[in-house]
Amino acid sequence: MLSTACIVGLVSSSVAAIVNAADPSCGLQYSNMNTEGDVVGTVLYPASPEVCCTNCTANPDCQFFVTDDGGWRHIEPKCRLVSKAQTMVDYLRGSAGKNTVVISGREIPAWGKCGDQNGFKLCSQGFYCQPWDSNYFQCIQKPSKCDVYTNVDLYGNDLKRIQGIKPGECCDECDKTMGCLGYTYVNDDPRGTQCYLKNSVDGWVKKIGVHSGVMPYLPPWSKCGDSTGFRPCTDDFYCQPWDWSNYQCIKRPRCYVETNIDYYGNDIKKVTGIGPGECCEECGKTPGCDSYTYVNDDPTGTQCYLKSSSAGRTKKIGAVSGYVTPGMK
Structure with a gap:
C-alpha cells in the first residue's frame, strides 16, 4: 500500500481529477462531467477517487478534481487537479467515465x-x-x-x-x-x-x-424526438430514429453511437434488413470495418453501411452512425 507522501509524489504539473459517489465526504460530485480549466496537477497512478481527493485536499490551489477512468478506451485511470474552470463538458460531448468533484468547503x-x-x-x-x-x-x-x-x-x-x-x-x-x-x-x-x-x-x-x-436525459424506451430534433437519453441508451416522426431511447450497442449523423463515403459493403445493434456487430466482425451508418426508414428495408473510416462525418436526419470500441476487434 502506498503512503500519503508517496501518493502526493505521483502528482505531475499537468491536469486534474474525478469522483466516487461511494465517498461523498470528499465533496460535491458532478457525474459524467469533464470540467476544463487551470490545472495545478495530475495524478497518474494509482488514480482512485480517494487518491485524487487526498491530493486535491492537500493542494491549497485545488478547488476540484476531474477523474477519468479510461472507460472503453482502455487507458489507465487518472485525474486532473484544477484551480478554476474555463468550461464544463457533459456526457453528450464524450465525457462518459469522467466526473468532477468539488472539495468540501471550497x-x-x-x-x-x-x-x-x-x-x-x-x-x-x-x-x-x-x-x-x-x-x-x-x-x-x-x-x-x-x-x-x-x-x-x-x-x-x-x-x-x-x-x-x-x-x-x-x-x-x-x-x-x-x-x-x-x-x-x-x-x-x-x-x-x-x-x-x-x-x-x-x-x-x-x-x-x-x-x-x-x-x-430521457428515461429508457421513451420517445426522444422526431425529424425536427431530439433529446438525449439516459446512460447506456441513445436516441434511435425509426422514422421521421418517432425517435426512441433504446439500449446502446457495443459501439459508440451518434444520432442524425452520417459517416459519408468509405463504404466497405451494405447489409440490408438488420437492426441497429446488429449493424454494430457486423462492423465488429468485418475485417477493415471501424465504423458504420445505419438507416432504419428506407423504402427498400433497413440499411447498414459498413465503413473503413468515419472521416466523412456529416449531419443526416434519420441516420445513426457508430464506430467500434477497442474490445470488439
Missing part, C-alpha cells in the same frame, strides 16, 4: 461571486456560476428543468430568439417550446438579454460570458 456559496472572464469557480449544490458581464460571475440558483453549463455556447441550430428575459425564464421557454432541446443565454448584450432556443445541442463550443442549458 465551493463558492450561494449568491457569491464565482469568477470573471478569466475563469470561474464551481458553486454549492443547486447553484451555478452565471456570467452577468466580463467582470462579474455569480452563483445563482439552477433552473429546475434544465442542466446548465457555464461558458458554453450551443452554436447554430436556432429555433427562435427571445429578448429581455432572465436566465431561468430562458429554460422555461425551452421547456414549453416544441422541438427545443437546449438554449444559449447571453446577459451582457447591448441589445438587452438574449435567449436563443435550439433544436439541436450538437454545436457545443466554448464561449466566455454565456451559459447554455440542456433539457435533461
Whole structure:
C-alpha cells in the first residue's frame, strides 16, 4: 500500500481529477462531467477517487478534481487537479467515465461571486456560476428543468430568439417550446438579454460570458424526438430514429453511437434488413470495418453501411452512425 507522501509524489504539473459517489465526504460530485480549466496537477497512478481527493485536499490551489477512468478506451485511470474552470463538458460531448468533484468547503456559496472572464469557480449544490458581464460571475440558483453549463455556447441550430428575459425564464421557454432541446443565454448584450432556443445541442463550443442549458436525459424506451430534433437519453441508451416522426431511447450497442449523423463515403459493403445493434456487430466482425451508418426508414428495408473510416462525418436526419470500441476487434 502506498503512503500519503508517496501518493502526493505521483502528482505531475499537468491536469486534474474525478469522483466516487461511494465517498461523498470528499465533496460535491458532478457525474459524467469533464470540467476544463487551470490545472495545478495530475495524478497518474494509482488514480482512485480517494487518491485524487487526498491530493486535491492537500493542494491549497485545488478547488476540484476531474477523474477519468479510461472507460472503453482502455487507458489507465487518472485525474486532473484544477484551480478554476474555463468550461464544463457533459456526457453528450464524450465525457462518459469522467466526473468532477468539488472539495468540501471550497465551493463558492450561494449568491457569491464565482469568477470573471478569466475563469470561474464551481458553486454549492443547486447553484451555478452565471456570467452577468466580463467582470462579474455569480452563483445563482439552477433552473429546475434544465442542466446548465457555464461558458458554453450551443452554436447554430436556432429555433427562435427571445429578448429581455432572465436566465431561468430562458429554460422555461425551452421547456414549453416544441422541438427545443437546449438554449444559449447571453446577459451582457447591448441589445438587452438574449435567449436563443435550439433544436439541436450538437454545436457545443466554448464561449466566455454565456451559459447554455440542456433539457435533461430521457428515461429508457421513451420517445426522444422526431425529424425536427431530439433529446438525449439516459446512460447506456441513445436516441434511435425509426422514422421521421418517432425517435426512441433504446439500449446502446457495443459501439459508440451518434444520432442524425452520417459517416459519408468509405463504404466497405451494405447489409440490408438488420437492426441497429446488429449493424454494430457486423462492423465488429468485418475485417477493415471501424465504423458504420445505419438507416432504419428506407423504402427498400433497413440499411447498414459498413465503413473503413468515419472521416466523412456529416449531419443526416434519420441516420445513426457508430464506430467500434477497442474490445470488439
